[in-house]
Amino acid sequence: MPDTQTVNVQTFLNEHRFSGFQWAIFWLCFLIVLLDGFDTAAIGFIAPSLLKEWGLARPALGPVLSAALFGLAAGALSSGPLADRVGRKRVLVAAVLLFGLACAASSFAGSLSQLVVLRFVTGLGLGAAMPNAVTLMSEYCPDRMRATLTNAMFCGFPLGAAFGGFLAAWMIPQFGWRSVLLLGGVAPLVLGVAMLALLPESVRYMVARAQPVERIRAALARISETAMRATGFVLSESRPSAAGQGGIGIVLSSRYLVGSVMLWIAYFMGLVIFYALINWMPILFKDAGVEPRSATLISALFPLGGCGAILFGWLMDRFNANKIIALGFAATAALVYAVGQAAGNVGALVVLVFLAGAFMNTAQSSLPALAAAFYPTAGRATGVSWMLGFGRFGGIAGSFLVAELSRRDVGFVGIFSIVAIPGLVAAAALLVKHWVEPESGDGGAVLPQVAAH
Numbered sequence: 001m002p003d004t005q006t007v008n009v010q011t012f013l014n015e016h017r018f019s020g021f022q023w024a025i026f027w028l029c030f031l032i033v034l035l036d037g038f039d040t041a042a043i044g045f046i047a048p049s050l051l052k053e054w055g056l057a058r059p060a061l062g063p064v065l066s067a068a069l070f071g072l073a074a075g076a077l078s079s080g081p082l083a084d085r086v087g088r089k090r091v092l093v094a095a096v097l098l099f100g101l102a103c104a105a106s107s108f109a110g111s112l113s114q115l116v117v118l119r120f121v122t123g124l125g126l127g128a129a130m131p132n133a134v135t136l137m138s139e140y141c142p143d144r145m146r147a148t149l150t151n152a153m154f155c156g157f158p159l160g161a162a163f164g165g166f167l168a169a170w171m172i173p174q175f176g177w178r179s180v181l182l183l184g185g186v187a188p189l190v191l192g193v194a195m196l197a198l199l200p201e202s203v204r205y206m207v208a209r210a211q212p213v214e215r216i217r218a219a220l221a222r223i224s225e226t227a228m229r230a231t232g233f234v235l236s237e238s239r240p241s242a243a244g245q246g247g248i249g250i251v252l253s254s255r256y257l258v259g260s261v262m263l264w265i266a267y268f269m270g271l272v273i274f275y276a277l278i279n280w281m282p283i284l285f286k287d288a289g290v291e292p293r294s295a296t297l298i299s300a301l302f303p304l305g306g307c308g309a310i311l312f313g314w315l316m317d318r319f320n321a322n323k324i325i326a327l328g329f330a331a332t333a334a335l336v337y338a339v340g341q342a343a344g345n346v347g348a349l350v351v352l353v354f355l356a357g358a359f360m361n362t363a364q365s366s367l368p369a370l371a372a373a374f375y376p377t378a379g380r381a382t383g384v385s386w387m388l389g390f391g392r393f394g395g396i397a398g399s400f401l402v403a404e405l406s407r408r409d410v411g412f413v414g415i416f417s418i419v420a421i422p423g424l425v426a427a428a429a430l431l432v433k434h435w436v437e438p439e440s441g442d443g444g445a446v447l448p449q450v451a452a453h
Contacts, residue, residue: 005231009207012220012227014142021222025140026149028199029133030156031191032096036126036133037160039103039184043068043119045168049177054112066396067116071123073392079128080385083135084247087209088381089201092132097192099125104185107178127392130157131368131385138372139202139380144317150369151313158303158361207235208377237376250379251386260383262433263371266329267391269422269429270364273332275398276419277302281353284402288343288412298349302357309365321370322434326427328363332356333423340416360423370430374437394422 047061075095083091102121109115138150164180171179201211203219213232220227251260281302285295315324335356342348368384375383405415 005229007227007230007233009203009220009233009235010143013140013223014144016224018142018145019223022140024198025200026137026153028195029137030153032092032129032133033153033156034160034163035184035188035191036130037157038164039099039122039188040068040126041161041164042103042168042180042184045165046172046177046180049172053177056112060112063116064112064119067119068123068126069392069396071120072127073389075124075127076131076385076389076392080131080382081247083132083381083385084378087201088132088136088205089199091128092136093192093195093199095125095128095132096188096195099129100185100188100192102185103181104189107181107185127389131388132381134368134372134384135381136202138369139204139377146373147316147321147366147369148310148313150372151309151366154365154368155309157365161303204235204377207233235377247379247382250375251383256375258436259374259433260386262429263367263374263387264390265429266426267364267367267387268394269426270329270360270367271391271394272398272401272422273336273360273419274364275395276402277336280402284412284415285349290346290349294346298346298353301350301354303361304354304357308358308362312362312366313369316366316369320434321373322430322437325363325366325370326430328359328366329423329426329430332360332363333420333427335359336420336423337417340413343412
């Protein structure tokens, strides 16, 4: 650490090795995202058992399947401004405890209407947890590793969803569908207690909010003891913001509005593709003459490959992140279109579906890291959470898109050609964001010094 007693927090993070303390933050946030993936996907795993036990017709599951999506959107949109006001840790712990309690309570639901309400509340917690985990993790990262580590953390989501599928396949025959929801509730409650004891507040947030220097010094000392010599802390911002401006004000300001809207569009379009294909591919493949078991197995390849986000993160830390992700969405569009041309060729479908899913999930999983890097500290939680919140409506739109195209008798080739278009829209949105992005570099603001009293 330089001889000066005033320490720039981000310079401190950049100059010291990534410590065990920071790895502990990474793994706690990874577990949050993993449980988020498990609980988000849980309802799909138990749906067949619900139909059988409660004697429901398939359309009756619609409200249950969509309730969490609406909760996810509401939770994300509301949690970001709150976290920019009261802190990342408070909102994150509350979100994990909320979705844990609601998911556990869902295991005792006695009717469909009760389950719908509890799934919405579960979605509120899930929607609030994801963006704040991304924000907190990114604010403890050195600049050279931020996208790589944030994307690696985000890989917990598809792993949690996949892990949930394997567990559900074993648990439901042994213990019934309620056991899946009970596990999905108890695990976050245990994690929430551990987070209260182990998870720190964001050091960047503490400096930005001029919190006591002792708290900041104690957090940084767990990275390097040289922080104990500091008598004050400053925070340089590579992204400009007006003094005293709140999270919503920053995200909607003239300087950031176009970029914000482009992020919303990109995330929305990515989820249109994901939900349109994950919900409908097995049916579309069967209708195209693929044997039912093969159709299911080929469709299951689509969610795999999301861990390629680690490679994209590495590239984003070294090259222009907007262009890297735009390229991923453009490749997604080309591959989804190619799937539509491969009907009847099972070998080609296997390869194309896997590649389309790898590029789509990788590009989509890289967007939170891009958003976290786009906004200054005072608006970061709002910016990330609003992108995720508005984007969730793309999942709802994607679920209905293929149904409407099928109602209009659009064929196999036509459906995949149309579903490919959102990939091009997402790529174009990210290029627009690149062109209008605020200037970054040393000309950014330096927040006032937090000094010892």
